[in-house]
Amino acid sequence: MxxxxxxxxxxxxxxxxxxxxxxxxxxxxxxxxxxxxxxxxxxxxxxxxxxxxxxxxxxxxxxxxxxxxxxxxxxxxxxxxxxxxxxxxxxxxxxxxxxxxxxxxxxxxxxxxxxxxxxxxxxxxxxxxxxxxxxxxxxxxxxxxxxxxxxxxxxxxxxxxxxxxxxxxxxxxxALPDGNSDNLAIEGASWTADGEIEIVLHHKASDREAPQLFLSAGSDHPFSKPVQVSSDAGTTIFRARPAFDPSKAGAFDLIATARHGIDAVEITLPIDAF
Structure with missing residues (x-):
């Protein structure tokens, strides 16, 4: 590594x-x-x-x-x-x-x-x-x-x-974030029924700080700040609202960056049409 x-x-x-x-x-x-x-x-x-x-x-x-x-x-x-x-x-x-x-x-x-x-x-x-x-x-x-x-x-x-x-x-x-690791990993992204992007993050358990998630898909596909919707000892689920109409967006690539303590990862996720 x-x-x-x-x-x-x-x-x-x-x-x-x-x-x-x-x-x-x-x-x-x-x-x-x-x-x-x-x-x-x-x-x-x-x-x-x-x-x-x-x-x-x-x-x-x-x-x-x-x-x-x-x-x-x-x-x-x-x-x-x-x-x-x-x-x-x-x-x-x-x-x-x-x-x-x-x-x-x-x-x-x-x-x-x-x-x-x-x-x-x-x-x-x-x-x-x-x-x-x-x-x-x-x-x-x-x-x-x-x-x-x-x-x-x-x-x-x-x-x-x-x-x-x-x-x-x-x-x-x-200092650039690398791909998924044993300490921190982005599982994938999918649309929810009400048109939000949901991303699952796996990380080490910590009582001191929460993981953070950042999304970038270009100026045509902006998202709101991802919000944590659930978390247990080593898994946190985020959702983010698109500031565009997902039914008209088609498929696109989404850069997902996460950080938790000193660990940081970044991967590109293919997003299917809604």
């Missing part, structure tokens, strides 16, 4: 690494400061002939500020990144397991501590990628939400070692 650094420790580690002096061999963009945070991109050196490049979007939140997961909930701005440059064709954002928070504006899924979002950049040729431009859009929030737009430039060829960027990037990718 692969070792995965617990999400909360990975976030702390990323914050500590952010405080280290900028090393000459770390291929990174400039820091972009905004209310409540600063952000930058850090990239690994390119490998000749590779078809992808690993990087991270580092979000250094100030105490009391927050940012959002891929599916924020009733209110929020999901992070977006677009890249351009010679040899780069696309970028995919990966997300560590978030936390649910309830406040005066509703329920939101996201992060309340510094976080690094792993990025996979697709390379479109055999040439080593050159300078890359990234346009980032995300929400940084405290009492109110501040939409943040930033243009970040970096050149992976500037990396001349693997110490600093390797630690940051490896920690971020290690």
């Amino acid at each position: 692969a070792f995965h650094l617990p999400v909360k420790y990975a976030a702390i580690f990323a914050a500590l690494c952010a405080c280290l002096p900028q090393a000459a061999h770390a291929a990174s963009s400039q820091w972009e400061a905004t209310d409540g945070a600063r952000i930058r991109i850090v990239a690994e050196p390119p490998i000749p002939g590779a078809n992808e490049l690993r990087a991270i979007l580092q979000i250094d939140l100030e105490p009391g500020w927050k940012t959002y997961w891929r599916e924020p909930g009733a209110a929020g701005i999901p992070p977006q990144v677009a890249v351009s440059g010679d040899g780069v064709s696309a970028v995919q954002i990966h997300f560590p397991a978030p936390e649910w928070t309830d406040d005066a504006y509703g329920s939101w899924a996201g992060y309340k501590h510094p976080v690094a979002l792993p990025l996979t950049l697709a390379l479109d040729g055999n040439d080593t990628p050159g300078a890359i431009a990234a346009d980032v859009f995300l929400g940084i929030c405290r009492d109110v939400c501040v939409p943040v737009s930033a243009h970040l430039d970096f050149d992976p060829r500037d990396a001349r070692g693997k110490m600093i960027q390797g630690l940051l990037i490896d920690a971020a990718f290690s």
